[in-house]
Amino acid sequence: MPSRDDLLRLDGVHTHIGEYHILQGVSFQVPRRGITALLGRNGAGKSTTLRTVMGLWRASAGAIQLGGQAISHLSTPEISRRGIAYVPEDMGIFASLTVQENVRLAALSSGLESERLLWIFELFPALRRFWLRPAGTLSGGQKQMLAIARAIIEPRQLLLIDEPTKGLAPGMVDSLIHALLELKKADTTILLVEQNFHFVSMLGDHVVVMDDGRIVHESSMADLVQQPSLQERLLGLDTEAAAHSIHER
Numbered sequence: 001m002p003s004r005d006d007l008l009r010l011d012g013v014h015t016h017i018g019e020y021h022i023l024q025g026v027s028f029q030v031p032r033r034g035i036t037a038l039l040g041r042n043g044a045g046k047s048t049t050l051r052t053v054m055g056l057w058r059a060s061a062g063a064i065q066l067g068g069q070a071i072s073h074l075s076t077p078e079i080s081r082r083g084i085a086y087v088p089e090d091m092g093i094f095a096s097l098t099v100q101e102n103v104r105l106a107a108l109s110s111g112l113e114s115e116r117l118l119w120i121f122e123l124f125p126a127l128r129r130f131w132l133r134p135a136g137t138l139s140g141g142q143k144q145m146l147a148i149a150r151a152i153i154e155p156r157q158l159l160l161i162d163e164p165t166k167g168l169a170p171g172m173v174d175s176l177i178h179a180l181l182e183l184k185k186a187d188t189t190i191l192l193v194e195q196n197f198h199f200v201s202m203l204g205d206h207v208v209v210m211d212d213g214r215i216v217h218e219s220s221m222a223d224l225v226q227q228p229s230l231q232e233r234l235l236g237l238d239t240e241a242a243a244h245s246i247h248e249r
């Protein structure tokens with residue numbers, strides 16, 4: 001049987017933070033093109049997984065491969081040069097610099113390429129409107145869009161995004177869904193950490209669920225969407241109670 005074309009592969013990855021053993025043998029693959037959602041309860045180890053892929057935490061055992069090449073021994077700048085971009089939960093933008101300066105700084109190695117910039121403005125029209133404003137004056141959703149724009153200003157093989165909907169108003173979540181669907185159409189590969197199941201269910205092709213530093217489920221998103229009882233068991237989502245409380249309002 002021909003094997004799936006996986007871009008990222010983790011095999012038995014362990015990560016220790018100080019005396020704590022956080023990732024305890026994490027293994028999963030991210031297929032090339034499309035969106036893989038990494039889900040799990042608070043503290044399951046999702047952010048630690050992204051940080052370990054990025055080399056911000058060092059794996060104490062196991063292997064991480066990008067396109068078949070080992071990367072777990074590389075420094076974070078080297079991993080970034082191999083084509084992985086990371087949008088952390090705190091977004092990592094410079095509040096006192098303008099939107100333009102933020103984007104320019106992210107494109108230091110190639111410079112701002114006008115065609116790519118136009119594409120980014122199509123994805124995130126607010127960035128064109130606020131191009132000369134300090135990034136600190138943007139709304140939470142616009143900051144998230146700036147953070148993603150910085151990550152994709154240079155062509156990347158893989159985009160890691162940590163909880164982009166955290167604290168966003170519903171309208172902004174819809175704009176983000178639209179932009180990520182456009183990125184998906186452009187054949188980008190995204191590994192997306194989220195708590196918002198509705199959001200990922202609109203986007204994800206594949207889903208990986210973690211609990212207590214281990215992978216406890218892997219399937220297509222369509223499979224998980226069809227199984228509310230499995231969602232409840234894996235994610236603590238009580239979908240019936242949620243539906244009830246909506247009706248009661």
Ligand SMILES: Nc1ncnc2c1ncn2[C@@H]1O[C@H](COP(=O)(O)OP(=O)(O)OP(=O)(O)O)[C@@H](O)[C@H]1O
Pocket residue numbers: 017018020022040041042043044045046047048049195
């Ligand atoms: N710097 C740190 N020092 C000690 N423990 C940490 C550190 N960072 C994370 N942890 C612990 O590692 C575990 C996994 O955290 P992680 O942030 O990866 O979880 P998560 O699944 O992303 O959860 P959340 O959605 O709450 O961010 C948690 O128990 C957390 O307390």
